Amino acid sequence: MLINQTNVEEVFRNVRATFNRALAAAETRHQHFATVLDTDQIVEKMDWVGSLPNWRKWVGDKVLNAMAAHTYSLTCEEYESSIAVKRRDLEADRLGIYRIQATSQGELAAYFPDERVADAINDAFTATCWDGKPFFATDHPTEHKDGTPATYSNMGATPLSAATQAAAIASLGAGLQALRGMKNDRGRPVRIRDIRLLVPTALADVANVLATNDRLEDGKPNPYKGVVQVEVWEELTSDTAWFLMGEAGGLRPIVLVQRKRPTTAEVTDPNDSHVVRSGEFIFSIEADAVAGYTLPQLAWGSTGEG
Template identity: 40%
Template sequence: MKINGAVISALFLNLSKAFTGAFTAAPSQWQEIASEVPSSGKYNDYTWLSNFPGMKEWVGKKQIKKLSEYTYVLVNKPYEATIAVKRDDIEDDQLGIYAAQAQGAGHSAKQWPDELVFGVVNKGFTEKCYDGKPFFATNHPVGKSGVSNKGTKKLSAASQEAAMASYGTARTTLMSMKDEDGRPLNVNPNVLLVPPALEATANALINSDRLDDGKANLYKGTAKVIVAAWLTDPDAWFLLDTSKPLKPFIYQPRKKPVFVQQTKVESDAVFMEGEFKFGAEARGAAGYGHWQTAYGSDGTVA
């Protein structure tokens, strides 16, 4: 095949269509647990998370809450996936493999936000959120005391006692959350997030009439089970309230994934390396919202 501008344009138009088709069809889960907070600069500052005012009776002067001494900034990072198309393959009509690679790039680009969001879930026991503590911690500062949203119990449906000690404790902990003035935050846990290894246990807790010991399941229908292969610890599990305006996790896109290409026949890459290029580019970050809306157990204690 003789290479010219028209041939290259047609080739990369087809690759773009393959990319877009795969991108559209690819599954994605991040929306279930994270809120999208767009970014228009190098970073977003989330210091405001530490002091969200609630309504109070207006007596005398308004009580103005100032931003705390904490800082929480999410810096956008660039991401890419690039594929080289050899000029010799175009000349020899050996282009079949590139359509599959374009589809693979589209699939990967669609799941890029999942990788970001579930990546911060995996790091939640060690990576700090806006108050300077790990997102899942036993000592989040609230007023003069420390509040926990972290557990150690394995998720269990073996008995009513085991279910209450694991899932029940998580549920009670979240529903008991209060603000610094002692008022209920009305947290309503509605998502049980688990890795594939805990799928059966989670479904038993949420969907079965009776637990393994034959006793009534007190927690049937209290949450939606989400199984995410992105979760890397087979024992860790999470209970979340995703009903609030801001979900427990944040997806911060600066530039959503886009198809890019280098197709000029006269380019240095073609002259020196005999290659055209295409792929995907994106820029963004992920992080933590309000820790009060999430409970995480590392599952280290039976």
């Protein structure tokens, strides 16, 4: 291939098309657990999370839902992944290797939101949310109906088990009961929908037994068949932790803040200083995002450590 701007740009058009096909073909899962929020801010203030509306009797003037006095914010972080397209390879028409790499880049871009959401879930037993407590905690602050201080829990330690009906009730059953019983800060039901059981690969078999089998390992009827949909994420780092997550009021427990969705950046000019110096053109992807937490009442997490 003769190396000039026109020919190089044609190669990159083909690389970009391969990238876009892979990007479109990937099946992502972050949307099942995360609310996506696009922003132009590097630091996104999340004060609104604690100020979601509630019904009250209309007596006198309307009461506006002011932002809660919390300072929870999320700082977007930049990510990149780059391919060096060697001038020498283009001269020799070795284009197949770059189609393979472009496919990999497309999948990498597609799964970028999944990875950020998985990061937040992996950190959720220690990383703080809007109320100053770890997202999964036994002592989230709230109030009784009379305004006196109270706490609630969205965390357990029971291992997920299908060994016996009693063990299933004590693990999955207890988590479901706790999640379905969640109240907002006015003491009203959260009304969680689309509850999913999220597990690492180590718990996939146990979770699928609980979700699909007629009977459990002790031969007794399975009360949880068809109750939850199971999702197995390879990105989860704990082999014992398991999670129940749902949606209410258009909100999911994780928030993915995106300042820049994965996008391509290229260097195709043969006279560019980098190309002249290194003999390499560049095909890269860039993103700027962060994942954090919304309402703890939308999720239940167990360390599974007993």
